[in-house]
Amino acid sequence: MDPSKNTVEPFMGTVTPGGVPWFQRVTVNNGGEYSIKITALSPTPTAVLGVGWYQGANCEIALLSNYATLNQTAWALPPA
Numbered sequence: 008m009d010p011s012k013n014t015v016e017p018f019m020g021t022v023t024p025g026g027v028p029w030f031q032r033v034t035v036n037n038g039g040e041y042s043i044k045i046t047a048l049s050p051t052p053t054a055v056l057g058v059g060w061y062q063g064a065n066c067e068i069a070l071l072s073n074y075a076t077l078n079q080t081a082w083a084l085p086p087a
Contacts, residue, residue, distance in 0.1 A: 043081040
């Protein structure tokens with residue numbers, strides 16, 4: 008897939024430190040590149056978040072996990 012045609016899906020949500028994990032479901036219809044980038048953190052912009060890609064109806068299959076910081080791509084997967 009041509010990277011210039013990638014779709015960007017912004018999500019709004021609040022993650023409470025030490026609180027309940029926050030999940031965002033996405034539907035992927037085609038193989039391609041996938042990445043996660045945190046674009047805003049408040050009140051602590053230097054916070055480090057654990058992020059992961061999961062599969063299954065109840066997100067029961069962990070595919071990848073990593074850490075993310077503000078404005079840094081957590082990872083990018085090449086096309087399958």
